[in-house]
Amino acid sequence: MPIAHAALFPVVVSHEGKYNRYDRAKGSWMALPLIKSLQEKPEREPEINLLQVQKGRELLLVNCLDSCFGHVFTKIWNVYLLKKKFPTKTLAVLLPARCSWLINDEKVEIWAVDLPLQEIDKGLKHLDFWVKAQFKRFDRVTLSEVPVHVDQEQLDFGKILQAKPFDLVDFGRLPVQLTFIWRNDRFWLNSRLLDLLHKASIKFGGLSLLRGLFCYQQARLMGRLFQKISKVLPDANFFVTGLGKQGRLGSGWQDRRVEQIDLPVEREWNEIYRQSHLVIGVHGSHMLIPTALSAGFIEILPRHKLPHITEDIGRHHKGRMSHFLGRFVDEFSGPGLVAGNVESVVGEFGRVIEVTKMEYSEERKFEKVEG
Numbered sequence: 001m002p003i004a005h006a007a008l009f010p011v012v013v014s015h016e017g018k019y020n021r022y023d024r025a026k027g028s029w030m031a032l033p034l035i036k037s038l039q040e041k042p043e044r045e046p047e048i049n050l051l052q053v054q055k056g057r058e059l060l061l062v063n064c065l066d067s068c069f070g071h072v073f074t075k076i077w078n079v080y081l082l083k084k085k086f087p088t089k090t091l092a093v094l095l096p097a098r099c100s101w102l103i104n105d106e107k108v109e110i111w112a113v114d115l116p117l118q119e120i121d122k123g124l125k126h127l128d129f130w131v132k133a134q135f136k137r138f139d140r141v142t143l144s145e146v147p148v149h150v151d152q153e154q155l156d157f158g159k160i161l162q163a164k165p166f167d168l169v170d171f172g173r174l175p176v177q178l179t180f181i182w183r184n185d186r187f188w189l190n191s192r193l194l195d196l197l198h199k200a201s202i203k204f205g206g207l208s209l210l211r212g213l214f215c216y217q218q219a220r221l222m223g224r225l226f227q228k229i230s231k232v233l234p235d236a237n238f239f240v241t242g243l244g245k246q247g248r249l250g251s252g253w254q255d256r257r258v259e260q261i262d263l264p265v266e267r268e269w270n271e272i273y274r275q276s277h278l279v280i281g282v283h284g285s286h287m288l289i290p291t292a293l294s295a296g297f298i299e300i301l302p303r304h305k306l307p308h309i310t311e312d313i314g315r316h317h318k319g320r321m322s323h324f325l326g327r328f329v330d331e332f333s334g335p336g337l338v339a340g341n342v343e344s345v346v347g348e349f350g351r352v353i354e355v356t357k358m359e360y361s362e363e364r365k366f367e368k369v370e371g
Helices: 024-039 069-085 097-102 127-135 157-161 192-204 207-232 263-274 285-293 303-308 320-325 335-370
Strands: 047-051 058-063 090-096 108-114 140-143 177-183 237-243 254-258 278-282 296-301 326-330
Touching: 047 127, 058 069, 069 090, 069 097, 069 157, 069 285, 090 097, 097 108, 108 127, 157 285, 177 207, 177 263, 177 285, 192 207, 207 237, 207 335, 237 263, 237 285, 254 263, 263 285, 278 285, 278 335, 285 296, 296 303, 296 320, 296 335, 320 326, 320 335, 326 335
Parallel strands: 058 090, 058 140, 090 108, 177 237, 177 278, 237 254, 278 296, 296 326
Antiparallel strands: 047 108
């Protein structure tokens, strides 16, 4: 069946598991979970709820089950695009229950698996039986592909996230707001030694012992970032959102971090993002929603993540504004470089937006003459 997370390569495995063949360089993180699922019995038997039941003869199913929120979110984008393309078909989406709030079309059937994201890749008992039982309600079933690189200009993030994205008309009118997206397993360290220690802790299983050190360094860099930006933008507001409260922040940051995410927290964070001139954070799935709602972003990109650049970016602007408001800096960048990018975006926005408007107007005029 033609689905997976960009798995464009063959995987061969023997029944007893002694022989396998796949692209080690590109496919191990996708191939190994598949092989493991074939060799081991599922561990969990979750409750699966059928929501917004639809009637019809032909089913189009979108499988968005994944243990990574970013993968789930980008797969869900296909639901909205397919609904436009096939309005007469019955569309159903299989997804983790905690992500059901991202489906805002009452005509889309939801198959919600009530299990924490991190538990989903351990295998789900009787999932096959439950899904096939739903298939019997239809004369024909089609399983959709779920590409994660889609035309985002066709997506209405305001509808999907139930929060209106930052309107660039308000960029110069509203007090400057900057939001750092915290994560307690990916860090801004700006140190080759600490970076090596971080990678070693992941490989050899010592991250829990060193997490406090990494959080301390990240909070320290954020303190220096606050000082540098405040000198240039003294009236700016600074927020922090994200998972995990380890790491003491300076007094300038308004701390909105939590230990556990639920729907009210998602709503509160979305309000912060949609009022943010810039969101700042390390590459990862936690950047998707913030970048979909804010005016712009500064992403700290680890070098080993270069092949995945832009995969965690939600909203895109037209023309040069996309590059002006979307900045990527190296993982070893210091507070000075990040602050410099903030100053550049805020200080030069008015000039760049006027040039962009003028170019767009001239382009439209040319199209009209040619037409």
